[in-house]
Amino acid sequence: MAKPGSPASLTPQQIAEAALALGDRIGIENVSVRKLAAELGKTPMALYTYFPSVKHIHEAVLELAFKEVDADPIPGERWDDTMRRTMRSIRAMYHNHLNCHLIKAEGFGYSPGMQEHTARIYRLHEEQGIPPEILRRAWQVIDAFLGGFISAETDELTENPSKPEANGRVWMETAKHAYSDQAFDEGMEIILAGIRSIAAPDPCEWRTPIKA
DSSP: OOOTTOOSSOOHHHHHHHHHHHHHHHOGGGOOHHHHHHHHTSOHHHHHTTOSSHHHHHHHHHHHHHTTSOOOOOTTOBHHHHHHHHHHHHHHHHHHTGGGOGGGSTTTTTOHHHHHHHHHHHHHHHHHTOOHHHHHHHHHHHHHHHHHHHHHHHHHHHHOOSOOOOTTOHHHHHHHTTTSHHHHHHHHHHHHHHHHHHHTTSOOOOBOOOOO
16 A cells, blocks of 8 residues: 555656665665665565665665765866865765765665766866876775775764763874864875875876866
């Protein structure tokens, strides 16, 4: 029996949107076909028509969430400003879905949505003219930084929202501010400085083309 107001038929997009909304409430790791079907007023078999498993639903959720990331080309933008913008946008997307725990989604690393997101970023920088080897090494470091920072920050914000007083202990003060906006921005600047270093003596004047 369908819920009053629920669509008579579904689309994969509607299922993904409902799964993301449900994940925002209960965590993506707790989104099952049964719970999602109940949310939509459908039977589990109705969802299996579109997705063969909950893993595929989780992958669709990731694809939908990563479409929020600002990775469109801006004509004339410098490569380092592009990286700052993209990294900040990825972090903002995770903040928008803090309770969803997207990093815990099944198939996270190699899902089609993640592959398409990565391809978008690569195309953006390839068009700027960043040499392939520099680009590969840069995003290896960026990916590790983002994955570690966002995963730990998410755990801290959702599991330990209050922090103990440092009481003059330097290491406590350091830990207390490890996942702040300032720490994130300074981490980005350290990475960007490192990219310039490994690219030397290239002047790193890479920009998004201005098309006629």
